[in-house]
Amino acid sequence: MSAQRLETIGRHIRLSTQYKNEQQQPQYRYTLPNGNLTNEQREFYEKNGFIVIRNLISPETLEQFNKRFQDICTGKVPTFGMTIMKDIAIAKSEFVDGEKAIIKIQDFTLDDELFQYCCLPEIIKYIENFTGPNIMAMHTMLINKPPDPGTQTSRHPLHQDLYYFPFRPADRIVCAWTAMQHIHRDNGCLVVLPGTHKGELLEHGYPKWEGGVNKMYHGIQKFDPNAERIHLEMWTGDTVFFHPLLIHGSGTNRTEGFRKSISCHYADSAGEYVECDGRQELISKEVTAVFKKRTGVEDARFEDIWRIKSRLVQGERINL
Template sequence: DYCDGVIPKGGATLMKDISLLKKGARGVYLYNKIQDILFDEIFEKYFFHSQLLDYVSCFTGPNIRAMHSMLINKPPDSGALTSRHPLHQDLYYFPFRPADHIVAAWTAMEPVTTSNGCLVVLPGTHKGELLQHDYPSWEGGVNKAYHGIQGCDDYETVPLPMDKGDTVFFHPLLIHGSGINKTPGFRKAISCHYSTSDCKYIDVYGTVQEK
């Protein structure tokens, strides 16, 4: 309904897939994600679910703040391979610290497989540093804000297939991405980044986040 304009988007941001836009896709087949859906009356039941927050508090402590929310749609790939998401660290997008008190909760809304583009991770990288990100030089193009760590494309990643309702929690420094949706269906997931309410905003001037 968001994608078709039935429901006013309010403060949400609808993100289009660059190659699907060029092919004239419409509605749900055009958008790869909807950002900032925290205060939607349906989705907020997920973001503030008591069982979810119990796990979140293990990372953030008791004073929890929801910082970034999104519905990830991942429609069938156009053939340009733009449905993949380059390997990246979420902390690159967040100008607040400490990183150890930020966590992502990522829940599959349907079965997530290697065929429809499940998450892939580089285990242990959450112990490292925030690395330089940039747009990949992909022939088929790259979607807006799909920044990635350069030189990581050939790394051996671990796929995370999930069943409907499964949830994974991960650190903002964990290097991760997702594959191509090679199926005729979607790969829908809902995600939110939480932090302690004691997090402080930082000046990104002169850091890898400045760009």
């Protein structure tokens, strides 16, 4: 057999093997290949829309953020640009001061101490798997879920985070949510509906709860009540990364202590702002109204508000 013939046969074998290997490789849509997630972890996220990394952030680091939260609650530090939220049950009752009055701090990107959470190398190395190298911090929260006074207002209805966002694409957005203490079903852990990130953005609104609902705690109006649910019990430093279309919520805090977590939603800076359709009309109007009341800027748009409160974490700020 001639050398040319042998080379031709060998080339066919190599091409056949390459094609077979490519066919056997899983098709990844929601994650990117940068080596920090194993193939097994990527496949889990692709299927379920979330993944928990245990013991990612040290207790010492989280205590620094807790101390900053305490200083904010007691008025020791300025709160410029932040949104400070109180529970509806507290707002309707007698005066409560300090940490017990605050259930959530949002938009802490301008606070350099809390913003350090968004930039932690332990977190960013995973964020790159979802957004790519150009990373924006879009939405930040430190949640201080209070003991429920019997009204069940400490729970958060099932929702999709993308409902709150006027930017896309959804697949290049991810949330990092870190437990600042042991979080379990009794104090209101996260509950997720695995695989729901593969669906579309659903209609949201205020649930008709007897005890009332906290401002902007919108929930999905219609979903399968028999869908599988997973309660995420997490220990201090555990961090869950999840897709913005994943249906999730949190239960009532039935303990006597406060339950704390800290989180940031990240996005690829090459993403685009979009016009919000009817499904996001309610939240866009509420957020814009609050902003106008606080700032006096009457012509502010939903997109403008997000541009102001977002901040570059890594790489180049392209669009967002």
